[in-house]
Amino acid sequence: MPDNSNNPQLNELVSFIQHDLPGLEDGQYQLQVSQEVKDEAGNVVSDGTLSVNYKFAVTGDRFSLAQPAQTIYSVFPADLASGKYDAVLPHVVFSKPTFPWTRSPLKAGNVTPLPAPGQDTDAEVPTWLTVLLLDEDDVANYIGQFPEFSLTPWVGRVSDLFLTSVLPISTLQDNYSYFYEVTNNDKPLTTYLDPGQQMSDSLQMLDIPVPLFQKIAPTTDDLKLMAHVRRVSLINKPTMQGISDQGEPVGSFSIVFGNRVPASNKKNYAFLVSLEALQDFLPPAQNQQPSGFNPDQTKMLRIAVLNSWSFFTTGDSAGFVAQLNALNQAQPPVNHEVNTDLSLVTNLRLPPRTGALPQVANALEMGYVPLNHNLRSGTQTGNTFIPDKTVSWYRGPLLPYKLNKPALELPIASPDQVLVFDPTTGMLDTSYAAAWTLGRQVALQDTGFSTQLYNWKKGLELAVLNSAELQLLTEHFANVFHAAPRAVPPMALSADPSRKRNNNKRQKGNFLRNTLLSLHTQKR
Amino acid sequence: MLSRSPFQRRLNLLYRSPQQLQQEVEDNAELPAELAAWLGRLRLLNGVPINYLVPDEGMLPPESIRFFYLDPNWAAALLDGAYSIGRNLTISGDTNSMALDRASAPMTNKHRDLAAAAMRPGLLGQEEPVIDFNTVSGFILRSSLVQNYPGMGVNPYPLGGTPDNPDPTKVVLLNILRMEQLGPNSDTLICLIEGDAYRIDIHEAPEALHYGLDSYKDENGQVTSSKTIFPFTKTGNPQHPSVTMDMQNPQFLNLDTYFRTSDPRTLNMSALAALIGSKQTPALASIDAAEMGFEMTEGVGMVSFYNKQN
Numbered sequence: 098m099p100d101n102s103n104n105p106q107l108n109e110l111v112s113f114i115q116h117d118l119p120g121l122e123d124g125q126y127q128l129q130v131s132q133e134v135k136d137e138a139g140n141v142v143s144d145g146t147l148s149v150n151y152k153f154a155v156t157g158d159r160f161s162l163a164q165p166a167q168t169i170y171s172v173f174p175a176d177l178a179s180g181k182y183d184a185v186l187p188h189v190v191f192s193k194p195t196f197p198w199t200r201s202p203l204k205a206g207n208v209t210p211l212p213a214p215g216q217d218t219d220a221e222v223p224t225w226l227t228v229l230l231l232d233e234d235d236v237a238n239y240i241g242q243f244p245e246f247s248l249t250p251w252v253g254r255v256s257d258l259f260l261t262s263v264l265p266i267s268t269l270q271d272n273y274s275y276f277y278e279v280t281n282n283d284k285p286l287t288t289y290l291d292p293g294q295q296m297s298d299s300l301q302m303l304d305i306p307v308p309l310f311q312k313i314a315p316t317t318d319d320l321k322l323m324a325h326v327r328r329v330s331l332i333n334k335p336t337m338q339g340i341s342d343q344g345e346p347v348g349s350f351s352i353v354f355g356n357r358v359p360a361s362n363k364k365n366y367a368f369l370v371s372l373e374a375l376q377d378f379l380p381p382a383q384n385q386q387p388s389g390f391n392p393d394q395t396k397m398l399r400i401a402v403l404n405s406w407s408f409f410t411t412g413d414s415a416g417f418v419a420q421l422n423a424l425n426q427a428q429p430p431v432n433h434e435v436n437t438d439l440s441l442v443t444n445l446r447l448p449p450r451t452g453a454l455p456q457v458a459n460a461l462e463m464g465y466v467p468l469n470h471n472l473r474s475g476t477q478t479g480n481t482f483i484p485d486k487t488v489s490w491y492r493g494p495l496l497p498y499k500l501n502k503p504a505l506e507l508p509i510a511s512p513d514q515v516l517v518f519d520p521t522t523g524m525l526d527t528s529y530a531a532a533w534t535l536g537r538q539v540a541l542q543d544t545g546f547s548t549q550l551y552n553w554k555k556g557l558e559l560a561v562l563n564s565a566e567l568q569l570l571t572e573h574f575a576n577v578f579h580a581a582p583r584a585v586p587p588m589a590l591s592a593d594p595s596r597k598r599n600n601n602k603r604q605k606g607n608f609l610r611n612t613l614l615s616l617h618t619q620k621r
Numbered sequence: 622m623l624s625r626s627p628f629q630r631r632l633n634l635l636y637r638s639p640q641q642l643q644q645e646v647e648d649n650a651e652l653p654a655e656l657a658a659w660l661g662r663l664r665l666l667n668g669v670p671i672n673y674l675v676p677d678e679g680m681l682p683p684e685s686i687r688f689f690y691l692d693p694n695w696a697a698a699l700l701d702g703a704y705s706i707g708r709n710l711t712i713s714g715d716t717n718s719m720a721l722d723r724a725s726a727p728m729t730n731k732h733r734d735l736a737a738a739a740m741r742p743g744l745l746g747q748e749e750p751v752i753d754f755n756t757v758s759g760f761i762l763r764s765s766l767v768q769n770y771p772g773m774g775v776n777p778y779p780l781g782g783t784p785d786n787p788d789p790t791k792v793v794l795l796n797i798l799r800m801e802q803l804g805p806n807s808d809t810l811i812c813l814i815e816g817d818a819y820r821i822d823i824h825e826a827p828e829a830l831h832y833g834l835d836s837y838k839d840e841n842g843q844v845t846s847s848k849t850i851f852p853f854t855k856t857g858n859p860q861h862p863s864v865t866m867d868m869q870n871p872q873f874l875n876l877d878t879y880f881r882t883s884d885p886r887t888l889n890m891s892a893l894a895a896l897i898g899s900k901q902t903p904a905l906a907s908i909d910a911a912e913m914g915f916e917m918t919e920g921v922g923m924v925s926f927y928n929k930q931n
Contacts, residue, residue: 111827113864113911113918173831175769184837184846186888186917190829221909312884319890325910327828331745333774334826335810336801340772342744350828352914357887358837383889417773417825418922420766424686443929445687445761447679466677493674494666494696495689495761499817505694508722509701511710529698531673536702539668546659551707557650557721564645565632 114326116222117194117351118211122201123157125292154292157199160255160275160300160371160401167339168193170350172367172406174359179409180416187228187355187367189404192340194349197224197324202317202372202379223320226403228355229368235309243306243397248366250303250402256296258399259286264296273307273392274399275373301402303368308394311380315356318382320372324353359410369404444497456522464497465490470527489525494532509533636717642724650725652732660729661736663703664696664754665799665813674803674811675761681809684764688821688928691757691813704729741798750796752815757798758928759813760821767802767810772826775800775812780819824923832917834876844885846876850916852901864915872900 131148133141162168170190174182191197201208202225212218231248239246258274261267263282276289287296315323331341331348340348359365372379377390378398392398413419425443447466449458457467468491475484509515512533517526540547635641652660666674675681704726708718738752766773775797778784782793800812812821837846849871855862874896881887891907897916898905908916 111830113914115909115911171769171771171826171829173829175765178769184834185919186832188831219909312881313887315890322890322894322908322910322913325914327914329772329826329828331772332747333776333797334772334800335775335812336741336744336799337771338805344744344746346745346747348828352828354832356890357884358834360886361839383892416922417766417770418924420684420764421823421922421924424684424762424764426684443686443688443926445675445680445689447677466680468676491676492692492695493676494669494692494699495674495687495759496692497689499690499756499758500692500694501756503693503697505697505701507697507701507726508705508708508719509698510719515698528692529694532695532698533702533705535669535673536663536699537705538702539663540703540706543659546656546703547706549653550656550704553653553656554707554718554721554725557646557725558717560650561635561642561645561721562632565635566628568635569628569631 112328114328114349115219116198116324117326117349118198118218118222119155119195120211121155122208122211123155123159123199123291125152125154127152156291156293158196158403159200159291159294159373160258160302160403161298162403165404168196169369169404170340172369172404174408174416176406177408179412180419181412181414182359182365182408182410183361184358186358187230187365187408189226189228189353189369191351191353192348194326194351197226197351197353198222200225200371200373202320202374202376204374204376207376221321223317224324224353225371225373226353226369227315227320227323227372228353229305229313229370230355230357230359231305231313231366231368232360232363234360234363239306239309242395243304245304245397246306247304250301250368250405252299253302254296255290255294255298255300257302258401259289269399272304272397272399273378275371275375275401301405302399303370303402304397304399307378307392307396307398310378310398310400311392313357314372314379316380316382317376319356320379323356324351326351359408361410363411364407364409366407367405368402371401371403375400445495446497460490460522462497463492464495465492465526465528467491467524468527470525487525489527490519490522491531492526492528505529636720639720639724642720643727646721646725647728650728652725652729654736657729657732657736658740660700660703660733661738661740663700664733664737665740666691666696666699666811667799669699671803671809681761681763683808686760686762686764686926688760688818688926689758690817691759693755693757700730700733737798741800752796752798754815756817757813757815758818759811760818760926760928761812762810762823763808765808767808768806770826770829771802772828774822774824774826776822776824777812777814777818778820778822779817783820784822819928821926821928822923823926825921827921830918830921832914833919839885842885844877844880846880848874848876848917850874850897850900853912853915854902870902874900 128151129148130151131146132143133146134143136142158168168191170192172190173188174180174185202223209220209222233248236246236248253268256264256266257268259267259269259276259279260274261270263276263279264286276286279286279289290296326349328347328349330346332346334341336342353369355367375398378392446464447461449461453461460467467488470487470489471484472487473484475482477483505515509529512530515529515533517529518524519526540550635645662668681687704722708722709716734752734754735749737754739749741747742749777795777797779793779795782791782795784792786792795818796815798813798815800810803809803811833848834846835848838844851866851868851871853864853866855864857863876888876893876896879889879893879896881889890913894908894913895906897913898908901908
C-alpha cells in the first residue's frame with residue numbers, strides 16, 4: 098500500500114465520533130402541556146390546572162428497512178465478493194448517522210434516557226444492530242438438534258414474532274422472539290407494535306438456535322463499542338443522491354460492525370439483525386454469571402434480518418486496492434508499488450486487431466468506431482422504404498488524445514453541414530452530425546426547456562424588430578419632432594420585460610415612439 | 622411615406638450586421654437562469670446516453686478504467702443542437718434565426734459555462750471556481766467497485782503538480798466538474814476534470830474503512846492472532862479533541878486470548894478495548910467506540926493511475 102501519510106488531501110479526512118444519539122428514540126410519546134397562574138407570593142390563583150395531552154410517535158425502521166437503498170450506504174465485504182477476508186470484521190455503513198441508536202438492545206426498564214436535546218453525553222450507549230456472521234459449519238453443528246436451522250432468511254409477518262399461544266396465526270410455536278414476554282393477551286397485541294406498524298407487515302427473519310446465538314452474539318458492553326459515526330469530507334466523492342448533493346461539503350455516516358472473523362475458505366453469510374430489547378439473550382460479560390433469566394437452550398430465537406449478503410473467503414488478496422490494481426486486466430503489482438502495467442491501454446479507444454488496415458487502425462487509435470449507417474436515400478417498394486446502407490465512422494465526445502483546435506463553424510444549419518467525408522477511407526464521419534442531432538433531440542424531449550427557449554428566442558426576435566422600427570422612425574421624424582433628442586440613444590431591446598436594467602431607456606424609447614406614432618396618424 | 626419596404630430593408634440590414642446584432646443582444650438580453658442551467662448540465666454531458674459516450678463495449682470492457690479528453694467540437698455540436706430549437710433548418714444557413722443565434726451565442730455560452738461551473742460546487746456548498754473549459758479531461762471507470770464502494774475519493778493532479786513534486790507548494794489539485802455513476806446501480810462512473818489530468822489517485826472512502834486484524838489463524842481451536850496499532854494522543858478542546866497517531870511507536874497486540882473460548886472466531890470486544898487502552902501513554906482504563914474505530918480501522922488504500930497520453 099502506498100504511504101499516504103504525507104498526502105495533504107488524505108489527512109484529516111475523517112473524524113471518528115462515539116455516537117450520534119437521536120433527539121428521541123423511536124416510539125410513542127405523550128406531550129403534556131399544563132398551565133397554572135400564580136400571584137406574586139407564589140399562590141395558585143387559577144381554578145385548577147389547565148392541561149392538554151398530545152400524543153405523537155417517532156417512527157423508524159424496526160424489523161425491516163423501508164428504504165434499503167437510501168438507508169444502507171455500503172456493506173463490507175461486498176456482496177458476493179471473494180478474497181482473503183480471513184482477518185476482517187464485516188460491517189454495514191448507514192447514510193443516516195443516528196440509525197444505530199434509534200432503538201436499544203436493553204429492555205424497556207433498563208434504557209438510560211437520552212440526554213436532553215442539544216446536550217451531549219460521553220456515556221456509552223449500546224447499538225441495537227449487529228452483524229451476525231454464519232456459515233455452513235454452524236448449520237452442520239446444530240442441524241442435529243435444530244433440524245429447521247437454515248441460513249436462508251425467510252419472509253414472514255410481524256405476527257410471527259408473537260408466541261403461538263398468544264397469537265394462533267403465528268408460526269413461532271414456543272420459541273423466542275422479540276415479544277417473548279407477552280404471554281397473555283390481556284392487552285390488545287397491537288399495543289406492542291409501533292404506530293403505523295401492522296401485524297401483516299412482512300419482514301425477513303432468521304431462526305437461530307439459542308446456544309449458537311449466545312456463543313457469537315456481542316455482550317451489552319461489546320455493543321457499546323461496535324458502532325460509531327464518521328464525519329468525512331465529500332469534496333472529492335462522486336455525486337450521490339441524498340448524500341453528496343445536499344449543499345454540504347461534509348457528510349456523516351454511521352457504521353455497525355460484527356464481532357466474528359469470517360471462516361476461511363468458505364462462503365460466509367452476513368446478517369444485519371435487530372437486537373431490540375433482546376438484552377436477556379445476549380451472553381453475559383466475561384467472568385460474569387448470567388443474571389436472572391436463563392433462556393432455554395433447546396429453543397430457537399427468531400430475529401429480524403434487516404439486510405443479508407454473502408461473500409467468499411477464497412482466492413487472493415481482495416478489497417479495494419487489489420481490485421483497482423487488477424483493472425485493465427493488469428498483473429497485480431509487486432510489493433504494492435505503483436502499478437505500471439495499467440498503462441497498457443488506458444485511453445478510451447477500441448484496440449485494433451492485429452493485421453488491420455493502417456487506415457482502420459489509425460481511425461481506431463483516434464477513437465473512432467465503424468457503425469452501420471442508414472442513409473437518407475433508398476428505394477421505395479410499395480409501402481416500405483428501404484434505406485441505402487453504408488458503414489460510417491462515429492466517435493463520441495471522449496477522445497483518446499487532446500484535440501486543441503475547435504474546428505466547427507457555429508451555428509450549424511443542419512446536421513448534413515457537419516457530416517465529414519474522409520477521402521482516405523471513402524467513409525463518412527458522422528460524429529458531429531450525431532452530436533448535433535442528439536442535442537436537438539434531448540432538447541425537444543424536454544418540453545419545458547424547448548418551450549422556454551423558443552419563447553425566449555421569439556422575444557429576442559421581437560426586440561430586434563422593435564429596435565429596427567424605432568431606428569427608422571427616429572431617423573424619419575427627428576427633424577419634425579423637436580422634442581426628440583438629436584443623438585438617438587441605443588434603443589432598449591428587451592426579451593424579458595421583468596428586467597430592471599435599462600428601464601429608463603426603454604421608457605424613453607417607448608415615449609418617443611408613441612409620440613411619433615401619434616404624429617404619424619395625425620398627418621394622414 | 623413610411624411603408625413596409627424601407628422597414629424590411631432596415632431589418633435586413635440589422636440582421637446582416639453581426640456586430641450590431643450581437644451588440645443589441647449582449648447589451649439587452651440575458652439568458653434566463655433555468656435555460657443556462659439546462660445547457661450547463663448538457664455541457665457536462667448530462668443526458669447523453671452511454672452508447673453515445675462509449676459507442677463500442679470493447680472500448681470499456683468490465684473492470685477497466687479509461688482516460689479521455691473532451692472533444693470541444695463534439696460538445697459544441699451537441700450544445701448547438703440543443704440551442705437550435707426555434708431555428709429554421711435550411712441548407713443555406715443564412716436565415717434571420719441563424720443570424721440571431723450566431724449573435725446571441727457568445728452571451729448564452731458564457732452563462733451556460735458559468736452554470737456548468739457552478740453545478741458541482743453548488744451540490745457541495747462550495748464557492749464556485751472560475752472554470753476554463755478549453756481543456757477538459759477525465760476518466761471513465763467500469764467496475765463493480767463503483768457499486769460496492771460508492772464514496773471512493775478521486776484526486777486529479779496535472780503533470781508536475783502531483784504529490785511526488787518535492788516542492789509541496791507546486792502540488793495542484795484539479796477541479797472536478799462532474800463525477801457520478803451513469804445511472805442508479807450502474808457499474809460505470811464518469812469523471813470530468815478541468816484541465817489536463819495526468820495522475821488520478823483513487824482512494825478508499827474513509828467512511829467505509831473496515832476493522833481488520835493483521836493476522837488470524839485457528840488451528841483446532843488454538844488461535845494465533847495479532848495486530849499492530851499506533852497509540853494516539855489527544856490535543857485541543859476536550860469536547861472535540863484532535864487526535865494524532867504516534868507513528869514512531871507501534872504497539873504489538875497479541876490477541877491469541879482475546880477470542881471467546883466458546884467460539885474461537887468471536888472477538889471479545891470489551892477485553893480488546895481494555896487492551897488497546899492499556900497500550901496508550903498514559904494507559905487508559907478503556908476506550909470508547911470512536912477510539913476503538915480509530916485504532917481498529919485499516920489505513921486508506923489508494924492507487925494512482927497515470928494518463929500515459931501526456
